[in-house]
Amino acid sequence: MEIDFLQSLEHLGFTARIKRLNERIVSSTVSHYARHHMDIDPNWHVIFLLLKSKGPLTVTEIASSLGFSHPAMIKITRKMREHGYLDMYKDPKDGRKTCISLSEKGKDVLPYFEKEWENIRTVLQEVVNPDFLIQLTELENALDNQSFSERYNLRFGQNSPTMDYTIRNALPYEFAGIGQLLVSVYSNLEGFPKANEQPEYYESLANIGEFTHNPGVELLVALSNTNQIWGAILYFSDMTHYGAPNVKFPKSDVSGFRLLAVDPSARGKGIGRALSNACIEKAKKSGHKQVLIHSTAYMKPAQRMYKQIGFKRHPQIDFKLNGLEVYGFRLPLA
CATH class of the missing domain: 1.10.10.10 (Winged helix-like DNA-binding domain superfamily/Winged helix DNA-binding domain)
Incomplete structure (x- = not known):
C-alpha cells in the first residue's frame, strides 16, 4: 500500500x-x-x-x-x-x-x-x-x-536583527504617525464601527497626542531599529482623563491603558504584550494596586493576550460608547 x-x-x-x-x-x-x-x-x-x-x-x-x-x-x-x-x-x-x-x-x-x-x-x-x-x-x-507566531518568535525571533524594537515615550513629532496607525488599525477591525459611525472616537485616535497634555498620561511607542512606528499604547497613572463615560474609577492606587495598536506588518513579534507590560511596570513603580482596561467583542486576539497576562473580566466598569459595548478587565497588582 x-x-x-x-x-x-x-x-x-x-x-x-x-x-x-x-x-x-x-x-x-x-x-x-x-x-x-x-x-x-x-x-x-x-x-x-x-x-x-x-x-x-x-x-x-x-x-x-x-x-x-x-x-x-x-x-x-x-x-x-x-x-x-x-x-x-x-x-x-x-x-x-x-x-x-x-x-x-x-x-x-x-x-x-x-x-x-x-x-x-x-x-x-x-x-x-x-x-x-x-x-x-x-x-x-x-x-x-500563545499563537504560532508568538511561539515561533520566542524560539527563533531573537536571532534576527529585523525583530529588534524599543519601547519608549513618544516624542511630539511622532504623534501624527501614531494617530495614523491607530486610525488604520481600528478602522480595519472586522465589524468595528467606522469613522462615519463614531466620528468623535476616530478624531481622538487621529489626535492621540492631545491626551498627553493631561497630567498622568503617557503615550508609549514601539519603534523598529530603523525608527518605524510598529505600535503604540496610551498609559494613565491618573484615571481622571481615561475617557470612559459614566464609569467611576477608584480615586487612587489604580492605573489604566487603552488604544493599543500594532502595525499589521509587525504582528507576531510580541509588541502588543510588550507595550502592555510596559504600562503594567509603570503602574507597579507608582505603587498602584490594580490596572483597569477595556476591550470590545471585535478585539478577541487582544483579549486573549490580556487574559494570558492575568487580566480578568470586570463588568463593574463596562460601558457603552454610542451603542458599542465596551467590556472592562482588571489586573490586581497586590
Whole structure:
C-alpha cells in the first residue's frame, strides 16, 4: 500500500490534512443532506442550535460564540435567511443593532433536523474517538494562549536583527504617525464601527497626542531599529482623563491603558504584550494596586493576550460608547 505523502510529512502535513479532512466531510455532508431532502448547508446546524440555546443574537455575538470570522457569519446568516430559516430585525433597545432569530419555518423544521443530527452524531462516534476531541480542545486552547507566531518568535525571533524594537515615550513629532496607525488599525477591525459611525472616537485616535497634555498620561511607542512606528499604547497613572463615560474609577492606587495598536506588518513579534507590560511596570513603580482596561467583542486576539497576562473580566466598569459595548478587565497588582 502506498504511503500517504501528507502523513509522511508528520507535523508539516498537519494543516493540509485538516483541510483535506474538512473537504471530505463537507462533501459527504452535502450529499447526505441532499439524499434526506434537507435544504441546508454544512455548518448551518451550529447556527440553528446556538439560536435555539441562546435566543436572538447579533452577527457579532454569533461570530464571537462560535469563534468564526464576522464576514463568514454574515454570509451564512444571509443565506439561511434567504432559505426562510432566520428572521432579522432591529433591536428595539438599540436601533443600530440587527438581531437574528429562528423564523417560524426554522422552528418548524428544527425537530426533524435535530433528529437527523443525532443520527449523524451516532455515526461520527464510531470514527471520532473521544480522546481526539479532548486533544482538539487542548490544541485550540494552546493556540489561544500563545499563537504560532508568538511561539515561533520566542524560539527563533531573537536571532534576527529585523525583530529588534524599543519601547519608549513618544516624542511630539511622532504623534501624527501614531494617530495614523491607530486610525488604520481600528478602522480595519472586522465589524468595528467606522469613522462615519463614531466620528468623535476616530478624531481622538487621529489626535492621540492631545491626551498627553493631561497630567498622568503617557503615550508609549514601539519603534523598529530603523525608527518605524510598529505600535503604540496610551498609559494613565491618573484615571481622571481615561475617557470612559459614566464609569467611576477608584480615586487612587489604580492605573489604566487603552488604544493599543500594532502595525499589521509587525504582528507576531510580541509588541502588543510588550507595550502592555510596559504600562503594567509603570503602574507597579507608582505603587498602584490594580490596572483597569477595556476591550470590545471585535478585539478577541487582544483579549486573549490580556487574559494570558492575568487580566480578568470586570463588568463593574463596562460601558457603552454610542451603542458599542465596551467590556472592562482588571489586573490586581497586590
